Amino acid sequence: xxxxxxxxxxxxxxxxxxxxxxxxxxxxxxxxxxxxxxxxxxxxxxxxxxxxxxxxxxxxxxxxxxxxxxxxxxxxxxxxxxxxxxxxxxxxxxxxxxxxxxxxxxxxxxxxxxxxxxxxxxxxxxxxxxxxxxxxxxxxxxxxxxxxxxxxxxxxxxxxxxxxxxxxxxxxxxxxxxxxxxxxxxxxxxxxxxxxxxxxxxxxxxxxxxxxxxxxxxxxxxxxxxxxxxxxxxxxxxxxxxxxxxxxxxxxxxxxxxxxxxxxxxxxxxxxxxxxxxxxxxxxxxxxxxxxxxxxxxxxxxxxxxxxxxxxxxxxxxxxxxxxxxxxxxxxxxxxxxxxxxxxxxxxxxxxxxxxxxxxxxxxxxxxxxxxxxxxxxxxxxxxxxxxxxxxxxxxxxxxxxxxxxxxxxxxxxxxxxxxxxxxxxxxxxxxxxxxxxxxxxxxxxxxxxxxxxxxxxxxxxxxxxxxxxxxxxxxxxxxxxxxxxxxxxxxxxxxxxxxxxxxxxxxxxxxxxxxxxxxxxxxxxxxxxxxxxxxxxxxxxxxxxxxxxxxxxxxxxxxxxxxxxxxx
Amino acid sequence: xxxxxxxxxxxxxxxxxxxxxxxxxxxxxxxxxxxxxxxxxxxxxxxxxxxxxxxxxxxxxxxxxxxxxxxxxxxxxxxxxxxxxxxxxxxxxxxxxxxxxxxxxxxxxxxxxxxxxxxxxxxxxxxxxxxxxxxxxxxxxxxxxxxxxxxxxxxxxxxxxxxxxxxxxxxxxxxxxxxxxxxxxxxxxxxxxxxxxxxxxxxxxxxxxxxxxxxxxxxxxxxxxxxxxxxxxxxx
Numbered sequence: 001x002x003x004x005x006x007x008x009x010x011x012x013x014x015x016x017x018x019x020x021x022x023x024x025x026x027x028x029x030x031x032x033x034x035x036x037x038x039x040x041x042x043x044x045x046x047x048x049x050x051x052x053x054x055x056x057x058x059x060x061x062x063x064x065x066x067x068x069x070x071x072x073x074x075x076x077x078x079x080x081x082x083x084x085x086x087x088x089x090x091x092x093x094x095x096x097x098x099x100x101x102x103x104x105x106x107x108x109x110x111x112x113x114x115x116x117x118x119x120x121x122x123x124x125x126x127x128x129x130x131x132x133x134x135x136x137x138x139x140x141x142x143x144x145x146x147x148x149x150x151x152x153x154x155x156x157x158x159x160x161x162x163x164x165x166x167x168x169x170x171x172x173x174x175x176x177x178x179x180x181x182x183x184x185x186x187x188x189x190x191x192x193x194x195x196x197x198x199x200x201x202x203x204x205x206x207x208x209x210x211x212x213x214x215x216x217x218x219x220x221x222x223x224x225x226x227x228x229x230x231x232x233x234x235x236x237x238x239x240x241x242x243x244x245x246x247x248x249x250x251x252x253x254x255x256x257x258x259x260x261x262x263x264x265x266x267x268x269x270x271x272x273x274x275x276x277x278x279x280x281x282x283x284x285x286x287x288x289x290x291x292x293x294x295x296x297x298x299x300x301x302x303x304x305x306x307x308x309x310x311x312x313x314x315x316x317x318x319x320x321x322x323x324x325x326x327x328x329x330x331x332x333x334x335x336x337x338x339x340x341x342x343x344x345x346x347x348x349x350x351x352x353x354x355x356x357x358x359x360x361x362x363x364x365x366x367x368x369x370x371x372x373x374x375x376x377x378x379x380x381x382x383x384x385x386x387x388x389x390x391x392x393x394x395x396x397x398x399x400x401x402x403x404x405x406x407x408x409x410x411x412x413x414x415x416x417x418x419x420x421x422x423x424x425x426x427x428x429x430x431x432x433x434x435x436x437x438x439x440x441x442x443x444x445x446x447x448x449x450x451x452x453x454x455x456x457x458x459x460x461x462x463x464x465x466x467x468x469x470x471x472x473x474x475x476x477x478x479x480x481x482x483x484x485x486x487x488x489x490x491x492x493x494x495x496x497x498x499x500x501x502x503x504x505x506x507x508x509x510x511x512x513x514x515x516x517x518x519x520x521x522x523x524x525x526x527x528x529x530x531x532x533x534x535x536x537x538x539x540x541x542x543x544x545x546x547x548x549x550x551x552x553x554x555x556x557x558x559x560x561x562x563x564x565x566x567x568x569x
Numbered sequence: 570x571x572x573x574x575x576x577x578x579x580x581x582x583x584x585x586x587x588x589x590x591x592x593x594x595x596x597x598x599x600x601x602x603x604x605x606x607x608x609x610x611x612x613x614x615x616x617x618x619x620x621x622x623x624x625x626x627x628x629x630x631x632x633x634x635x636x637x638x639x640x641x642x643x644x645x646x647x648x649x650x651x652x653x654x655x656x657x658x659x660x661x662x663x664x665x666x667x668x669x670x671x672x673x674x675x676x677x678x679x680x681x682x683x684x685x686x687x688x689x690x691x692x693x694x695x696x697x698x699x700x701x702x703x704x705x706x707x708x709x710x711x712x713x714x715x716x717x718x719x720x721x722x723x724x725x726x727x728x729x730x731x732x733x734x735x736x737x738x739x740x741x742x743x744x745x746x747x748x749x750x751x752x753x754x755x756x757x758x759x760x761x762x763x764x765x766x767x768x769x770x771x772x773x774x775x776x777x778x779x780x781x782x783x784x785x786x787x788x789x790x791x792x793x794x795x796x797x798x799x800x801x802x803x804x805x
Contacts, residue, residue, distance in 0.1 A: 059623065
């Protein structure tokens with residue numbers, strides 16, 4: 001790779017944040033280099049397609065592997081461990097880190113749950129005195145949420161809820177049978193339920209993208225481009241402007257800066273040839289994911305930025321935080337011996353419960369939402385394990401062999417109801433990632449070392465989740481499966497990083513001493529370097545982060561465009 | 570790949586170590602055990618690293634012929650082929666088990682040790698290894714280890730092994746076309762979801778709430794491009 005051109009912007013990473021920045025900047029007439037560490041990807045390309053595959057098209061029938069931890073047919077190329085790209089954790093702390101290496105990044109496999117943050121989510125310190133407020137509020141982001149809704153498409157319903165804002169929604173699909181049982185159970189328990197909000201096209205939004213055909217396989221990436229992936233929805237249209245050069249299989253290792261401390265471009269490594277190269281740019285937009293962008297900044301040391309670019313405050317990597325999570329399941333006897341029909345639906349839940357106890361007196365701060373799972377899913381590896389274990393709930397003998405097993409399998413098919421909670425944690429200065437002085441990756445770049453511990457807030461919240469899940473599952477007619485985890489297992493609280501909502505490493509703020517970027521994602525220390533991923537989040541609400549990443553990246557991009565028009569960048 | 574026809578069969582001589590002539594239930598004839606051979610080439614959106622890994626797995630041979638015949642015999646007992654939708658051998662179970670234990674190598678030892686346990690048990694009880702004894706004797710052994718509630722400590726290793734083989738057999742069968750047919754699975758096709766069928770709702774004594782239904786997609790308008798007024802109301 002050799003290119004003498006000076007781009008208006010170099011965008012690092014092609015996920016939600018990078019895809020949006022690339023699309024917006026290119027649409028405004030800027031010349032953009034998009035740098036992606038993985039290969040080009042299009043789920044409509046049959047050589048990369050996993051959608052609509054039958055389980056027997058895989059020798060392992062869709063089982064997970066180290067190379068595809070979410071299953072053999074999952075679209076995401078990447079995982080918890082990448083060959084040649086390790087990370088470490090400080091003793092006594094814990095963190096799991098999912099990285100995608102492909103065009104579109106983690107938007108290829110995400111759950112499409114697309115929730116706006118509400119007004120309270122930007123000002124949590126005002127409510128509970130913990131952490132910090134965002135320097136911006138809902139009113140600053142709302143116009144961008146509105147534009148994202150219309151550009152990308154999201155189904156949902158306007159319910160007028162105070163902290164779960166309305167939007168420009170497509171109509172949602174009707175609930176499935178197990179979801180009707182959940183609705184009835186939740187009503188009995190006094191817990192609200194609403195149609196879910198997912199970025200899947202139940203209705204046409206333009207001529208370029210298709211409409212959902214209800215195969216339930218968004219996690220395999222949609223060949224009809226009827227769900228939101230950054231590649232299919234943002235990068236392809238951006239490339240079609242003719243103003244974007246995409247550099248795939250290219251790892252950015254540092255942002256280069258000049259004598260004035262401003263960025264001049266990026267230094268990259270070609271993963272296939274191991275060759276080093278450089279791209280020149282008038283601005284750099286980091287969207288490599290919260291932790292990868294922090295790593296690039298920390299590795300970008302120079303005379304002007306001795307502790308790393310943007311790190312004069314010492315805050316790069318600090319306040320790393322992930323969503324909380326816990327789950328539980330039940331067997332619903334009323335769903336035995338089901339009539340079998342196609343109930344695949346969209347690739348996710350049709351109903352959900354947003355946080356409903358705002359302002360209640362609880363022994364933890366902040367809330368969580370509830371996700372619903374179940375149904376007559378397509379068999380894959382694992383189907384038929386413990387095939388008739390539910391017989392013990394019926395007083396019948398478990399085990400055996402022969403054709404009677406066929407009856408057991410059909411009898412219990414689709415009789416499981418699952419619940420997962422996703423909550424807000426309290427950001428901590430002491431939870432952070434840093435460069436590990438003792439370890440480098442295959443390209444000689446220092447790797448990240450994570451320091452992360454949950455606090456009592458999250459552990460208490462997980463206990464509340466477990467109580468709630470038991471109540472809801474039983475109210476839905478379920479017999480609880482498994483044991484309720486106790487304090488010894490932190491009430492089933494997912495490990496840090498496991499929910500893959502890690503945010504906060506380059507948080508925004510008005511004070512350069514306690515934040516990395518300003519309210520537009522612009523580094524305090526270098527005015528032509530921007531962060532357009534979830535690193536800028538001051539706090540991660542109990543909402544999934546993608547819709548806010550998209551809205552903030554658009555807002556940052558508009559700021560870049562305006563500054564360039566004013567010739568002040 | 571078509572596993573409905575049994576043109577491509579793997580065939581191994583039954584009971585090479587055993588004494589008498591035996592025949593595997595359902596699928597054996599002339600002292601042989603037959604099963605549908607599974608493909609060794611797959612193409613489903615793999616990366617180069619994944620293709621390489623699968624090539625290596627297919628090149629490796631883990632089980633001996635004796636072990637493979639024992640697996641075939643056991644899978645056939647668990648899900649026999651005397652059924653319109655076929656059984657374990659029609660679904661190529663021995664090939665599936667061979668592949669999956671190499672892919673998930675933590676399964677290698679449990680399956681190999683389980684076969685050894687089964688043979689020891691058969692020799693102690695009936696004087697020959699599992700595939701060398703009479704069919705009725707094999708079923709008698711399975712009756713002892715197919716029920717996890719049996720407390721006899723001497724049988725626990727066998728019970729664990731049988732449970733594992735039952736899991737692998739059912740998962741290997743239900744992830745084939747025969748298994749889909751047996752289950753009646755209807756999905757994995759493009760369609761338009763318009764709610765739970767009315768007769769199903771009636772059977773469960775459930776109904777959609779009118780207020781909820783009003784918010785849902787009118788599928789006759791799904792192809793009309795979305796438009797909204799300034800108050801976030803869909804107008805198309």
